[in-house]
Amino acid sequence: xxxHEYQAKNIFSRYGIPIPKGRIANSAGEVKQIAEELGGRAxxxxxxxxxxxxxxxxxxxxxxxxxxxxLATQILSMDLKGLPVRRVLVDEIVxxxxxxxxxxxNDRVERKPVxxxxxxxxxxxxxxxxxxxxxxxxxxxxxxxxxxxxxxRELAIGIDLPRELWKSFNLICxxxxxxxxxxxxxxxxxxxxxxxxxxxxxxxxxxxxVDDNSLFRHPELVEIRDLDAEEPVEVEARKYGLSYIKMNGxxxxxxxxxxxxxxxxxxxxxxxxxxxxFLDIGGGANADxxxxxxxxxxxxxxxxxxxxxxxxxxxxxxxxAKGIIAATKVMKDNVPLIIRLAGTNAEQGMQxxxxxxxxxxxxxxxxxxxxxxxxxxxxx
Amino acid sequence: MSILVNKETRVLVQxxxxxxxxxxxxxxxxxxxxxxxxxxxxRGGEWVLDGKVPIFDTVKQAVDVTEVxxxxxxxxASVAADSISEAAEAGIxxxxxxxxxxxxxxxxxxxxxxxxxxxxxxGPNCPGIISPGESLVGIIPVGITMPGKIGIISRSGxxxxxxxxxxxxxxxxxxxxxxxxxxAIKGADFVEILxxxxxxPHTDSVILIGEIGGIDEEHAAEMIMTKFSKPxxxxxxxxxxxxxxxxxxxxxxxxxxxGGAQQKIEALTQAGVKVATNPGQVVNLILKK
Numbered sequence: 001x002x003x004h005e006y007q008a009k010n011i012f013s014r015y016g017i018p019i020p021k022g023r024i025a026n027s028a029g030e031v032k033q034i035a036e037e038l039g040g041r042a043x044x045x046x047x048x049x050x051x052x053x054x055x056x057x058x059x060x061x062x063x064x065x066x067x068x069x070x071l072a073t074q075i076l077s078m079d080l081k082g083l084p085v086r087r088v089l090v091d092e093i094v095x096x097x098x099x100x101x102x103x104x105x106n107d108r109v110e111r112k113p114v115x116x117x118x119x120x121x122x123x124x125x126x127x128x129x130x131x132x133x134x135x136x137x138x139x140x141x142x143x144x145x146x147x148x149x150x151x152x153r154e155l156a157i158g159i160d161l162p163r164e165l166w167k168s169f170n171l172i173c174x175x176x177x178x179x180x181x182x183x184x185x186x187x188x189x190x191x192x193x194x195x196x197x198x199x200x201x202x203x204x205x206x207x208x209x210v211d212d213n214s215l216f217r218h219p220e221l222v223e224i225r226d227l228d229a230e231e232p233v234e235v236e237a238r239k240y241g242l243s244y245i246k247m248n249g250x251x252x253x254x255x256x257x258x259x260x261x262x263x264x265x266x267x268x269x270x271x272x273x274x275x276x277x278f279l280d281i282g283g284g285a286n287a288d289x290x291x292x293x294x295x296x297x298x299x300x301x302x303x304x305x306x307x308x309x310x311x312x313x314x315x316x317x318x319x320x321a322k323g324i325i326a327a328t329k330v331m332k333d334n335v336p337l338i339i340r341l342a343g344t345n346a347e348q349g350m351q352x353x354x355x356x357x358x359x360x361x362x363x364x365x366x367x368x369x370x371x372x373x374x375x376x377x378x379x380x
Numbered sequence: 381m382s383i384l385v386n387k388e389t390r391v392l393v394q395x396x397x398x399x400x401x402x403x404x405x406x407x408x409x410x411x412x413x414x415x416x417x418x419x420x421x422x423r424g425g426e427w428v429l430d431g432k433v434p435i436f437d438t439v440k441q442a443v444d445v446t447e448v449x450x451x452x453x454x455x456x457a458s459v460a461a462d463s464i465s466e467a468a469e470a471g472i473x474x475x476x477x478x479x480x481x482x483x484x485x486x487x488x489x490x491x492x493x494x495x496x497x498x499x500x501x502x503g504p505n506c507p508g509i510i511s512p513g514e515s516l517v518g519i520i521p522v523g524i525t526m527p528g529k530i531g532i533i534s535r536s537g538x539x540x541x542x543x544x545x546x547x548x549x550x551x552x553x554x555x556x557x558x559x560x561x562x563x564a565i566k567g568a569d570f571v572e573i574l575x576x577x578x579x580x581p582h583t584d585s586v587i588l589i590g591e592i593g594g595i596d597e598e599h600a601a602e603m604i605m606t607k608f609s610k611p612x613x614x615x616x617x618x619x620x621x622x623x624x625x626x627x628x629x630x631x632x633x634x635x636x637x638x639g640g641a642q643q644k645i646e647a648l649t650q651a652g653v654k655v656a657t658n659p660g661q662v663v664n665l666i667l668k669k
Contacts, residue, residue: 108565109595112492113488143489213457214484214485217458217483245622257538258591259617260617263615266617266618266641283537284400311538313520313541342542
């Protein structure tokens with residue numbers, strides 16, 4: 001679960017990390033009011049769950065409250081990477097001398113949290129990592145002990161931070177580690193952390209991604225989840241315990257298991273087709289879940305054909321077949337279904353599908369080829 | 381013969397009174413596995429599965445009373461990491477965690493603790509291990525397997541079934557099939573299991589089934605090139621995955637330019653692995669050799 005910038009910064013602030021004065025606004029009128037309070041000079045930042053907002057015109061500076069209102073009107077009517085801008089953050093403009101990168105994430109190879117710093121902040125840090133890896137300092141943390149003072153000093157030295165800032169840098173690093181740990185973050189990142197003209201450290205931007213698996217113990221984070229900022233159909237699917245990801249093609253897919261689902265999409269592509277989605281119904285899905293999954297796939301108007309690929313382990317193919325029959329009773333009838341069932345109770349499942357208008361396939365490859373053929377036929 | 385699980389395997393089922401735990405304990409027994417104990421806190425002293433399997437309150441008690449050497453975990457994600465630690469502290473040799481959705485932080489702490497013990501962890505978020513004809517520890521459907529000389533290591537569940545099934549249809553059997561799981565932070569990786577297959581005289585060749593995310597496959601490729609003497613066949617899922625999107629598995633994220641399917645296929649190919657372009661083709665590659 002990814003948080004908006006203003007949500008991440010609010011959390012950072014609660015943990016004692018200095019952030020600019022500012023507030024979130026839903027309308028240009030509110031922006032004007034906030035900008036007035038800030039003395040007219042303000043930075044107006046689109047709040048969407050995507051990176052690279054600045055390059056796309058989603059971050060603008062105003063000199064007067066009037067100008068802030070005009071810019072906000074523009075930004076609030078924008079789509080950034082397909083995501084409509086519904087809110088903007090209005091912050092005071094902070095003058096600074098230097099930009100630093102500071103982030104914490106988990107390294108899957110070392111199986112440890114890692115704190116990452118760079119004296120080259122404010123830019124695409126992945127590009128820095130690729131082209132100037134020597135400018136990135138990484139320090140691995142022992143999970144039970146966490147972040148030691150000496151490690152933040154090493155980091156400060158590694159990024160050439162002036163000595164007089166070591167103490168406040170230490171506090172910021174420790175606060176960020178606390179944010180990371182206590183909120184089960186996958187990423188907690190400040191880019192940039194600046195040295196202001198007054199010689200203080202301040203987080204001008206904030207990014208936080210929370211581990212979805214931990215949300216059961218973070219009701220306070222689930223509460224602030226901005227469902228409007230996500231694909232509605234992905235939100236709907238999650239409600240039913242389905243893992244759905246929207247893609248750009250016209251072949252709907254329903255598969256059990258993430259690996260098999262990916263392999264199915266790969267095979268569709270290899271045969272010249274384009275999948276409209278990734279959908280993993282998980283293990284042990286019953287008829288209800290299956291028919292919900294088909295309904296969710298059909299909600300996408302570009303879907304021309306649906307491929308169902310089930311390898312029954314815990315999942316029983318007869319349950320899947322029942323769900324398919326239930327779904328076809330209510331779906332628009334012009335979307336053909338191609339069904340491939342194997343494994344637990346596959347024969348019973350196939351019997352249920354006999355004497356229906358549904359197409360069945362003997363194996364995955366045939367099923368993929370049929371789906372691609374149908375998707376082409378529908379285009380004409 | 382086989383690796384990790386065999387006729388000597390004596391299994392403790394953690395979470396045996398839950399829906400998944402009780403169902404799969406019965407399946408394991410039907411497959412010939414010695415399920416000698418179950419564990420559910422608060423249910424110690426009861427007997428389940430036709431009165432044949434005693435339940436204990438703690439893993440330690442199960443270890444003291446029975447000859448258990450392997451544990452399989454079916455408890456909910458919120459308590460699964462604790463169950464792994466409990467099994468390790470009690471001295472269980474092999475811990476297989478089926479549970480999906482364990483928080484990353486819990487797994488990081490648990491893995492750090494495991495290093496101080498002798499236990500080997502398989503999973504979490506995996507289908508477990510089967511040595512056909514000997515023992516099943518997990519949820520792999522027995523009907524799609526037969527004994528033989530091919531070893532399988534996989535990060536996926538149903539994709540592995542697809543390949544097991546294809547092998548069986550052409551009468552190719554398996555020594556041991558190990559599902560190492562799809563999570564970012566997990567126990568054994570490809571390399572650890574490859575080492576076991578290298579030393580197993582009854583495994584002639586290995587199928588490695590990977591997917592996008594992480595650099596496990598790249599590490600495996602390095603190891604295969606230098607230290608692995610048997611033929612390896614491979615399949616990698618996720619060539620068509622859009623970068624940055626989570627494809628169901630927490631681990632299957634393309635992170636910052638690494639972890640892509642194409643890089644993995646190239647690394648494995650360079651190491652001499654014959655990589656199939658779709659799951660069905662794996663069998664053809666083996667038959668062709």
